[in-house]
Amino acid sequence: MVRDGPAGRVEGDESDAARRVPRARYLPIAEHGLIGDLHTVALVGTDGTIDWYCCPRFDSPSVFGAILDADRGGLFRIAPDCDGWSSKQLYLPDTNILITRFLMPDGVGEVQDFMPPPRSGEAAHRHRMIRRILAVRGQMRFVVDVAPRFDYARARHEVELTPHGALFRSPELELSLSTHRPLEIVGGDVRAHVAVRAGETATFVLDRVQHGETQVPYSDADIAAEFDATVAYWRRWLGGSRYSGRWRETVHRSALTLKLLTYAPTGAIVAAPTTSLPEAIGGARNWDYRYTWMRDAAFSLYALLRLGFTEEAGAFMGWLEGRFRHAADYGESGPLQIMYGIDGREDLPEEELSHLEGYRGSAPVRIGNQAATQLQLDIYGELMDSVYLCNKYGLPLYHDGWMELTRNLEWLMDHWDQADEGIWETRGGRRDYTYSRLMSWVAVERAIRIARQRGLPADLPRWTAVRDSIYNQIMERGWHPTRRAFVQHYDTDVLDASLLLMPLCKFVAPTDPRWISTLDAITAELVSDSLVYRYNVEASPDGLAGKEATFSMCSFWWVEALARAGRLDEARLAFEKMLTYANHVGLYSEEIGPTGEQLGNFPQAFTHLALISAAYNLDRQLG
Numbered sequence: 001m002v003r004d005g006p007a008g009r010v011e012g013d014e015s016d017a018a019r020r021v022p023r024a025r026y027l028p029i030a031e032h033g034l035i036g037d038l039h040t041v042a043l044v045g046t047d048g049t050i051d052w053y054c055c056p057r058f059d060s061p062s063v064f065g066a067i068l069d070a071d072r073g074g075l076f077r078i079a080p081d082c083d084g085w086s087s088k089q090l091y092l093p094d095t096n097i098l099i100t101r102f103l104m105p106d107g108v109g110e111v112q113d114f115m116p117p118p119r120s121g122e123a124a125h126r127h128r129m130i131r132r133i134l135a136v137r138g139q140m141r142f143v144v145d146v147a148p149r150f151d152y153a154r155a156r157h158e159v160e161l162t163p164h165g166a167l168f169r170s171p172e173l174e175l176s177l178s179t180h181r182p183l184e185i186v187g188g189d190v191r192a193h194v195a196v197r198a199g200e201t202a203t204f205v206l207d208r209v210q211h212g213e214t215q216v217p218y219s220d221a222d223i224a225a226e227f228d229a230t231v232a233y234w235r236r237w238l239g240g241s242r243y244s245g246r247w248r249e250t251v252h253r254s255a256l257t258l259k260l261l262t263y264a265p266t267g268a269i270v271a272a273p274t275t276s277l278p279e280a281i282g283g284a285r286n287w288d289y290r291y292t293w294m295r296d297a298a299f300s301l302y303a304l305l306r307l308g309f310t311e312e313a314g315a316f317m318g319w320l321e322g323r324f325r326h327a328a329d330y331g332e333s334g335p336l337q338i339m340y341g342i343d344g345r346e347d348l349p350e351e352e353l354s355h356l357e358g359y360r361g362s363a364p365v366r367i368g369n370q371a372a373t374q375l376q377l378d379i380y381g382e383l384m385d386s387v388y389l390c391n392k393y394g395l396p397l398y399h400d401g402w403m404e405l406t407r408n409l410e411w412l413m414d415h416w417d418q419a420d421e422g423i424w425e426t427r428g429g430r431r432d433y434t435y436s437r438l439m440s441w442v443a444v445e446r447a448i449r450i451a452r453q454r455g456l457p458a459d460l461p462r463w464t465a466v467r468d469s470i471y472n473q474i475m476e477r478g479w480h481p482t483r484r485a486f487v488q489h490y491d492t493d494v495l496d497a498s499l500l501l502m503p504l505c506k507f508v509a510p511t512d513p514r515w516i517s518t519l520d521a522i523t524a525e526l527v528s529d530s531l532v533y534r535y536n537v538e539a540s541p542d543g544l545a546g547k548e549a550t551f552s553m554c555s556f557w558w559v560e561a562l563a564r565a566g567r568l569d570e571a572r573l574a575f576e577k578m579l580t581y582a583n584h585v586g587l588y589s590e591e592i593g594p595t596g597e598q599l600g601n602f603p604q605a606f607t608h609l610a611l612i613s614a615a616y617n618l619d620r621q622l623g
Helices: 013-020 220-238 248-260 294-307 310-325 378-392 399-415 434-454 460-478 497-504 513-526 552-564 568-579 605-622
Strands: 032-036 041-045 049-054 062-064 075-080 086-091 098-104 107-114 129-147 158-162 165-169 174-178 184-186 189-197 201-209
Touching: 032 098, 032 107, 032 248, 075 098, 098 129, 107 220, 129 220, 158 189, 189 201, 201 220, 220 248, 248 294, 248 605, 294 310, 294 378, 294 605, 310 378, 310 399, 378 399, 378 434, 399 434, 399 460, 434 460, 434 497, 497 513, 497 552, 513 552, 552 568, 552 605, 568 605
Parallel strands: none
Antiparallel strands: 032 041, 041 049, 049 062, 049 075, 075 129, 086 098, 098 107, 107 129, 129 189, 129 201, 158 165, 165 174, 174 201, 184 189
């Protein structure tokens, strides 16, 4: 048994591993694929390294976090033990099983990475990560390094070799590494040298184990059965899609990604599975996105409903009702927070991890999110729009849910006319944001629709009066007559890409002259070759240091706005250009930098759901 060095760092081991297998300290963010089990995920680099993995949940402390500190973060690497190799990465079609292929001087091999999803009737989900090396042609050698750094590299761990592999023990988490290949302990971590010929395999299974639990050995037949069951699960799930349009493969990859970002026990959807991947290299705009934003989840619900995935919508509505039950004591921010933990918890204190250098030196690394306490009035509109769509597409709203929703709506109707922090979670003070007013209008308008369609109890005269008051205020104060455009907030002439949703949520007709001139202004000032900035940071300071990259979700919103305005050639070209910014397996982060690099947390639910919506509506407009 070996105990590691101070602060979870194994002295000398990382440099030794680096000499054995040359690797850039940080892969580009886009050079990763994603695997997951509907509880958590892992990022797998094109060089065969898992450099981000939290266990047992999305928001648990990291076990492998080299993407945030190449030296201290921890990793699980499988790579050729030779020079002169290259790699390719792809998904097994219609699944979330990732294959990394290595082309070497002596042959071709691949690593198949997957995490079996929960089984029905399973007493406790084991959180298995399976990595299978397969020799395709020739003879080759791989080196395997398993170097966990528990609790964001803050906790010490012990390692012990066993008859079936190795055990890693930290104060809060124990992991089992099962394999038939011989292992050695190197500086507190585990290494294996693997030689395989064509047709041979070598498997490494990382399991979460309970204290004192016996290690489970896996046979080749066990691994083959897990592989087949995982393939069947994903293909069966994707078979529920109703989308058969022009961009089927792209849309389905986005749907599979959104499903991976869903926490099965509660139905909550995380905004992204990572924390602190920077919006600008070296900058401080680094946030923890491993939580459920009401806004993101509502938009995700819309995208999945469009494709026919009603089960996910039902699960999320169940999670949402749980939030209503805990909203009896309305604070300053109202009956709902803008975000919650995936288990529904409200307290998400923000903390900086100063011992981690951050991705390519982009500090600080943050866990938790202070924005959870902000007032963002738009979430009620996005929520009510999702409820309206669920009710429309076969998930009827029940009495108790309606009564809770109307209590929330009554609060909004008393508080909509106040400043808030807005959709972009700025930290420069509250403003009268036009988008917040827009979504307040959506909340009341959709509630009126539901009440009329279902004959549900409602104070329709009051609701209608409030709806019309919000509408008139936006037209009077959100419209800037000199700019001939709707603007970010009432006291500015700055544009904002969030207003691209105006025609999408049916506030204005997509060909209304006021809207067309707004669209033209946004296109002229915020769009750069299909890439869209959220707003002009210099003209509208947001209280944060650093610069903004383009926001990919806004780029897809722009495509959809163009399509609805009848500018189909422009919309289709912009959409096709946006597809070129996806990574090699069709994934998008939050933002795209000035030279086309992906930036921000990865992959981003917002981007993928906006892609689905744009593809769906562009298909419909093209006919």
